Amino acid sequence: xxxxxxxxxxxxxxxxxxxxxxxxxxxxxxxxxxxxxxxxxxxxxxxxxxxxxxxxxxxxxxxxxxxxxxxxxxxxxxxxxxxxxxxxxxxxxxxxxxxxxxxxxxxxxxxxxxxxxxxxxxxxxxxxxxxxxxxxxxxxxxxxxxxxxxxxxxxxxxxxxxxxxxxxxxxxxxxxxxxxxxxxxxxxxxxxxxxxxxxxxxxxxxxxxxxxxxxxxxxxxxxxxxxxxxxxxxxxxxxxxxxxxxxxxxxxxxxxxxxxxxxxxxxxxxxxxxxxxxxxxxxxxxxxxxxxxxxxxxxxxxxx
Amino acid sequence: xxxxxxxxxxxxxxxxxxxxxxxxxxxxxxxxxxxxxxxxxxxxxxxxxxxxxxxxxxxxxxxxxxxxxxxxxxxxxxxxxxxxxxxxxxxxxxxxxxxxxxxxxxxxxxxxxxxxxxxxxxxxxxxxxxxxxxxxxxxxxxxxxxxxxxxxxxxxxxxxxxxxxxxxxxxxxxxxxxxxxxxxxxxxxxxxxxxxxxxxxxxxxxxxxxxxxxxxxxxxxxxxxxx
Numbered sequence: 001x002x003x004x005x006x007x008x009x010x011x012x013x014x015x016x017x018x019x020x021x022x023x024x025x026x027x028x029x030x031x032x033x034x035x036x037x038x039x040x041x042x043x044x045x046x047x048x049x050x051x052x053x054x055x056x057x058x059x060x061x062x063x064x065x066x067x068x069x070x071x072x073x074x075x076x077x078x079x080x081x082x083x084x085x086x087x088x089x090x091x092x093x094x095x096x097x098x099x100x101x102x103x104x105x106x107x108x109x110x111x112x113x114x115x116x117x118x119x120x121x122x123x124x125x126x127x128x129x130x131x132x133x134x135x136x137x138x139x140x141x142x143x144x145x146x147x148x149x150x151x152x153x154x155x156x157x158x159x160x161x162x163x164x165x166x167x168x169x170x171x172x173x174x175x176x177x178x179x180x181x182x183x184x185x186x187x188x189x190x191x192x193x194x195x196x197x198x199x200x201x202x203x204x205x206x207x208x209x210x211x212x213x214x215x216x217x218x219x220x221x222x223x224x225x226x227x228x229x230x231x232x233x234x235x236x237x238x239x240x241x242x243x244x245x246x247x248x249x250x251x252x253x254x255x256x257x258x259x260x261x262x263x264x265x266x267x268x269x270x271x272x273x274x275x276x277x278x279x280x281x282x283x284x285x286x287x288x289x290x291x292x293x294x295x296x297x298x299x300x301x302x303x304x
Numbered sequence: 305x306x307x308x309x310x311x312x313x314x315x316x317x318x319x320x321x322x323x324x325x326x327x328x329x330x331x332x333x334x335x336x337x338x339x340x341x342x343x344x345x346x347x348x349x350x351x352x353x354x355x356x357x358x359x360x361x362x363x364x365x366x367x368x369x370x371x372x373x374x375x376x377x378x379x380x381x382x383x384x385x386x387x388x389x390x391x392x393x394x395x396x397x398x399x400x401x402x403x404x405x406x407x408x409x410x411x412x413x414x415x416x417x418x419x420x421x422x423x424x425x426x427x428x429x430x431x432x433x434x435x436x437x438x439x440x441x442x443x444x445x446x447x448x449x450x451x452x453x454x455x456x457x458x459x460x461x462x463x464x465x466x467x468x469x470x471x472x473x474x475x476x477x478x479x480x481x482x483x484x485x486x487x488x489x490x491x492x493x494x495x496x497x498x499x500x501x502x503x504x505x506x507x508x509x510x511x512x513x514x515x516x517x518x519x520x521x522x523x524x525x526x527x528x529x530x531x
Contacts, residue, residue, distance in 0.1 A: 008409050019397045213393045216353060217454065218383035219410030221376065303375070 005223060013230025023203045024235060030199040031239035031289065032246075034192035035282050039243055041188060042278055043251070043267055048181050050265045052174055059170060061138050061160045063128045063145060067095070069154035074126055077145075081130060084144060086137035091129040098124040125156055193289055200232060200293035208301040215302065225298045232294030236286030243282055247271055305331045305494060306352065306462065311361035313347055313518075321347040323518040324361070329496065331461075334488045336505050337498045338529050339515035345498035348515070349466050352496075353387065354378055365462075383411050386455030386493075390467035392447040394439040394454075400446075401426065401435040404453045411458055425453045429483060445476030452483055456493070463487065465497040469504060477504060502529040 017024050065074055074092065081090045093101070099122050106112045116123075132138050142160045204211075207228075214224045248271075255268030271278065306329040313321035322344045329335055337345045350356040351363050354370050363370040365384070373381050394403050404425055408418045426432050429449035439447055448468060455463050465484065469477040481504055488495045499505060505512055505528065512527025513520055522530065 004414065005412060012409075016397065209393070210395050213395060214406070214410065215379065216355070216382060216387055216393075217407045217410060218379045218458070219406075220379045223410050 005226075009223065009226030010230055013227035014234065016227050017231040017234045020203070020231075023206065024231070027196075027199055027203050027232075027235045028238045028242070031196050031235055031286060032242045034196045034289065035239050035243040035286055036246060037188050037192045038285055039247055039278060039282055041184075042281060043270070045181060046270055046274075047265055047267075048177065052177070059131075059138075061130045061132075061142060061158065063130065063158050064156045065125045065127065065154050066156045067123065067125045069126065071126065073154055074128065078128055081128070081141070081145070084141060086132050086134070086141055088131045088133045090131075093127045093129065095122050095124055095126050098122075098127065196289050197293040197296065200235075200290070201297040204228060204294065204297040204301070211298065211301040221302050224302065225295065228294040228298045229291050232290030233287050234290070236288070236290030237283060239290075240279075240282040240286035244279060247278070305329055305366060306496070307364040308348070308351070309362050309364065311348075311351055311358045311363060313344075313351065313356070314359045320518050322351070322358070325515075325518070325520055327513065327520060327523075329494065331494055332488070332492045334485070334495045334508065334510040335497070335513060336508060336510065336527075337496070337513045337515060338500070338505055338531070340531065341500075343515040344518040345515055346466055347518075349464055349496070349498060352464060353382065353385065379410075383458055384461050386452075386458070386460035386463040388448070388451050388455050388463065388465035388468045390470040392439070392444070392451045392471075394447055394450055396439055399436045399438055400431055400442065400450045400453075403439070403450055404457050407454045407457050413458075421457060425457050428456075429453045443476075444471050445473070445479060448472060448476070448480055449483070452480065452487075456487055456491075459491075460493065462494040462496060465495070467498055467500065469499065469501055474503075477501065481508070505529040 063077075071094065078090050078092055081087055102116075102124060103113065130138075130141060132141055138160060142158055145155070145158065211224055251267040251271040255266045255271075259266045306327075308325050308327040310324045310326050311322050312324050315321050325344070325348065327348075337348065339345050347356070351358055352365070352370065354373065357371055362372075365381070368381060370381065395406060398406060401422055405418050405422050408421065423432065423435070426435050429452055431446060431449055431453070434442060434446060437446075439450070442450065448471075452463075452468075455465075463484065468484070469480055472480060484495055484497070485508070487493050509526055512522070512524050512529065514522035514524075514527075514531065516531075
């Protein structure tokens with residue numbers, strides 16, 4: 001009995017969907033727009049994550065040592081820094097390497113090079129460039145350095161204190177961007193879900209007399225509601241498939257045209273390699289929106 | 305079998321629909337309810353179908369107090385009644401066959417029964433050759449015959465018809481009344497109709513209940529349309 005009912009509900013839902021052509025088409029179209037927005041938000045968040053990683057990678061702290069600091073002491077400090085869980089990498093630049101770098105950087109600046117030669121000896125100290133796993137962790141790394149008694153007398157200066165305001169601002173900006181991104185995601189998703197709901201409600205509004213007749217003929221609420229939910233789910237699945245198909249050429253074009261502008265982030269590669277996830281999210285939300293909207297919309301006409 | 309016990313209905317706008325109506329209908333009866341528009345005929349039927357609630361009084365169907373049935377269980381009760389409306393109320397995107405089959409499907413009847421009963425009923429209302437037409441492809445009389453097919457397919461105890469011939473020409477009116485009469489006489493189904501049509505009532509020679517301003521003013525066992 002239950003199985004028969006389920007079979008009837010499914011086939012009746014599919015029939016309704018096919019027969020109410022224009023209305024089904026409009027519903028699928030609106031849901032496609034909704035799901036394209038959802039998909040767009042997936043790409044946007046991926047792009048944001050990628051950009052954040054890129055920006056974070058550019059932040060570092062340099063520790064400059066005095067000219068007479070022994071290389072062994074500096075390497076010992078490097079080892080102790082590398083043991084910290086917050087530290088991603090520590091790069092050592094020797095005095096000679098620093099001088100070479102200085103010379104190449106000022107290769108066209110004869111005046112500076114002459115001044116350097118007059119000095120006779122290498123005025124530059126060795127340095128360590130530290131990268132943290134997260135920009136908010138620089139503070140504790142620098143505190144660790146300042147607390148280390150073995151290092152304090154050979155450390156000339158730490159540019160963290162000069163960079164501190166920049167790093168703080170960047171950390172703040174990244175956090176704000178993440179929050180704003182989340183807010184925009186919720187706003188857009190919410191708005192598009194409401195539009196899809198309204199469209200389905202409108203589609204079902206035209207069937208309100210029919211729903212009343214079904215009630216009077218002795219159909220149970222679930223038996224009336226079922227086919228509408230099935231049709232809603234079908235709309236959702238179709239919309240998801242259309243959106244997935246649209247993303248294929250769209251990301252291919254955007255991927256090749258915008259890749260350099262987006263810091264090497266290729267949308268098409270991302271879409272292809274994360275297809276299962278995008279497919280799951282789009283089809284899942286299509287089914288959810290379709291079913292929920294139909295369920296809510298029919299409810300109001302079942303009161304006969 | 306059906307008992308209206310001092311049913312009063314005051315509409316939301318304050319106008320009175322029914323005024324302490326008491327009416328008893330026995331099994332296998334064929335009852336016509338007549339009266340001017342606004343006399344309360346349709347309101348009375350809506351009370352029986354639990355489409356609307358009385359302000360006072362109660363309606364009994366056998367031992368069921370109709371308005372005590374919760375909305376979620378109402379469909380079980382409604383399957384005992386076959387309904388026919390003036391405006392047919394077929395499901396527009398279902399064919400004649402599917403409209404009739406829908407009442408059986410909704411009642412959870414097995415597919416084999418549907419496959420054998422629906423063609424039989426289509427034959428009874430003389431629509432075998434139009435089984436796969438949609439309502440908009442059928443004439444008014446044909447649509448009403450589909451509606452009657454739908455009303456009788458689950459072998460209800462009562463058929464309730466609200467102005468079943470109101471939208472039909474004399475020829476179709478005669479056919480529809482003929483079908484209803486046959487169902488009443490051959491199957492023994494109780495039939496309750498409302499009508500404006502004097503010709504219909506007079507030719508039946510059955511019980512006539514006359515209403516005016518929400519009250520029953522005449523109740524004749526072999527009545528005529530007198531107003």
